[in-house]
Amino acid sequence: MSLLFCWSFAVAFYALCMQGAFSGKHEKRLLDDLLRNYNNLERPTRNETETVVVKLGLTLQQIIDVDEKNQILTTNVWLNLEWTDHNLQWNESDYGGVSDLRIHPKYVWTPDILMYNSADELFLSTYPTNVVVEDSGKCTHIPPGIFMSTCKIDITWYPFDDQYCDMKFGSWTYDESKIDLQLQSEDGGDTSGYIPNGEWDLKGVPGERTSNQYTCCPEVYVDVTFKIHLRRRTLYYFSNLIMPCVLISSMALLGFTLPPDSGEKLTLGVTILLSLTVFLNIVTENIPETSEAVPLISTYFNCIMFMVASSVVLTVVVLNYHHRSPTTHTMPDxxxxxxxxxxxxxxxxxxxxxxxxxxxxxxxxxxxxxxxxxxxxxxxxxxxxxxxxxxxxxxxxxxxxxxxxxxxxxxxxxxxxxxxxxxxxxxxxxxxxxxxxxxxxxxxxxxxxxxxxxxxxxxxxxxxxxxxxxxxxxxxxxxxxxxxxxxxxxxxxxxxxxxxxxxVMDWKFAAMVVDRFCLITFTLYTIISTIVVIITAPHIFVA
Incomplete structure (x- = not known):
């Protein structure tokens, strides 16, 4: 009995599978009819004078990396291309209600849209996904990719800076008379699915359409540029760069309160100077190497470095005054x-x-x-x-x-x-x-x-x-x-x-006066320079 049941189940399962295999006959027939005389090298227009309108959109998924030293922006982006192919139109009722098809891009015509400022070795970073073709001839191609684009980094206000990185897309061979590239949305790029970055805050992705005439060719070429506006989050830099620098400089100020007779006054100043030098060497490894501008944080560190070095020099002056006596300096009465x-x-x-x-x-x-x-x-x-x-x-x-x-x-x-x-x-x-x-x-x-x-x-x-x-x-x-x-x-x-x-007492009191004067002066200098950096920075309280 059990053997008969197993045999019946196998026959029924085979019948269902065979029925599923023959269920796509309308789609197969539609593909055969569409691609029978189709040439994917031909521009999809009724005549040669028409222009193919291609709408380009961009969906930004993630900011992967911003390499300040090499000035490269790495992003995860989905491109959205839309155009109408007159050779891929059909009547839905003639093919069993099939309203759309998924066709590999190598079988149909696709616009040769590339990113002009690509920094990738292969230059083309998109994955060849299928093209969705509707019965009206509308084609939608959404290839995802990891894009590496060149980005000019402005470090004037580093690390409280805003960066504007361009992603410039356009046809490589078709001029404006052949392909009219347009923005899919006036709002620019889509950021609804954006994954927040821990270092950068995304402020917007506006888009702009421009026409340019290059020296290589007399034709006018159209491109669409998406400008990614990034703002650096400053909490990390404030807590790991600025605060340690302020604490080290405050230790240099405490050196002026140390009595000269203790014997550790100059040692403390030199030790603080060396520790600040080592700290600055670590910081400079993360600062972009460019001579176009001096970063704001470098200016601040240079001011603190100058203050600590000056404190060491003035500590030597204080010790010289403190240990002066008539036996070391000729002072006849x-x-x-x-x-x-x-x-x-x-x-x-x-x-x-x-x-x-x-x-x-x-x-x-x-x-x-x-x-x-x-x-x-x-x-x-x-x-x-x-x-x-x-x-x-x-x-x-x-x-x-x-x-x-x-x-x-x-x-x-x-x-x-x-x-x-x-x-x-x-x-x-x-x-x-x-x-x-x-x-x-x-x-x-x-x-x-x-x-x-x-x-x-x-x-x-x-x-x-x-x-x-x-x-x-x-x-x-x-x-x-x-x-x-x-x-x-x-x-x-x-x-x-x-x-x-x-x-001797006069010289010692003079040393105390110099100590007190340096303490007040350098304290005000440190406070004012820190406040100036905070006020000058475009934004500092962005987490």
Whole structure:
């Protein structure tokens, strides 16, 4: 029983298959009738004077790649070609209701539409799909393909740029009198099935029909150009390029807050400079290599690079100021107008102990000139005006406009006073009383020195030998010279140490002022340059 059932099922299945095989007799007969005398090289017109109207449309499916360096756009596109073939018309009722056919393009005439700006090796990138032919003779050909087209990349606003890539289609051999190529839709390309790209945002695909006359041929050729408008998404570049650059530059700013005595101030600046250089080398690998324009991000990186390099240079200046001292930089306090020089309040000893009075007179008559231990511009700019502008104060010293003016006035008065005092008075830091001694000694009425001289003279006249009173005066003079020597040495050393310490403190404060000034200046520079990039960019908040 089971064998009979299997045999019946096999016979029924074979009968159904044979019936299906003979069901397309009308379509076969239609194809035989249409293609019997059909020539696919012949233009499908009633006479040679007519023009074949071909409508071209484009459906953009996906942006596969935008190669900025090689300036190539890779897209997945469906072309839509429509024309009327008068040799492929039939009456639907004569062929069992067959209203359309699918014919391979090698059997029928198709327009030789190519993409003029193709960058593909084969130049033709479409797949040969069937042509849909209707009973009215209307032919529809929709070949898909991966198109590689040349695209001029404008990197002026990279990475906040818009790109306009053309896809230019036209007949390669038929001029305008043979084929009239027209846009299928005035809206341009169809983007209803577009797959969004992670790097580029599609803004539109407008189309334009143009007629051109090329130098090779006298005829006019028609082309349809689809202009793909792309806008780069900037979230990736903002988070991976701009923010790390800003953070690295902020670390360079923190170097100005590091104390110079720590010993790591210059090391930090050089390390940041090297890290920024390595980061920029990585960034430049993704920037298009062209000299037609400087990308906006390259301009920003160059500004930050200049700021970091300048911070390293100014850090060297700050360290130089901080470690300056009178032992490393010649800073004399007093210089005599003659060849006899005094350093730090010390003077050379008199040539003879017997000529003490004449040595005092020679020293008191010598005019002295004060030499500024710190250059005047440094004192004026770095120790007075810049601290006042930056609101910096020194311990036990208040810096205002009044104190600056008063300090300059006191400095001038001190210079005048020191230049008018004798050398010994300046060394001992006392009033100038030796001028009275010189004045009294030059008067006819003798004083102490005058009496001493006359006494000496009488002693030599009487006995040829000085008396005990003259010996006592000589001993006192020698002791006074020794005391003055010791006093000069002690007071000179103390005064020199005090002045050296004050000079060192002035240089250190000048270094602090330069540090604070650079910190504020470069901070403003970084903020302003970042804001300028954000404002200048055509769009920056596109995800």
């Amino acid at each position: 007093w210089v005599s107008s003659s060849d006899h020089r005094w350093a730090g309040g010390t003077a050379s000893t008199p040539s003879s102990s017997r000529d003490f009075r004449s040595d005092l007179e020679r020293n008191t008559s010598r005019t002295t000139r004060y030499v500024e231990p710190i250059p005047r511009w440094v004192r004026t700019v770095l120790l007075q005006w810049l601290p006042w502008l930056l609101r910096m104060q020194r311990p036990r010293k208040k810096i205002t406009r009044k104190t600056i003016a008063l300090s300059n006035k006191m400095k001038e008065l001190d210079l005048k006073e020191k230049s008018s005092k004798s050398l010994l008075a300046n060394v001992l830091d006392i009033d100038d009383d030796f001028r009275q001694i010189r004045t009294l000694s030059s008067t006819p009425t003798s004083s102490h020195n005058g009496g001493y001289t006359r006494l000496l003279g009488r002693s030599y006249e009487e006995g040829g030998m000085p008396s005990s009173q003259s010996s006592y005066c000589f001993n006192n003079t020698k002791e006074l010279q020794n005391i003055l020597k010791e006093l000069r040495f002690i007071t000179g050393s103390m005064k020199q140490d005090e002045e050296n310490n004050e000079v």
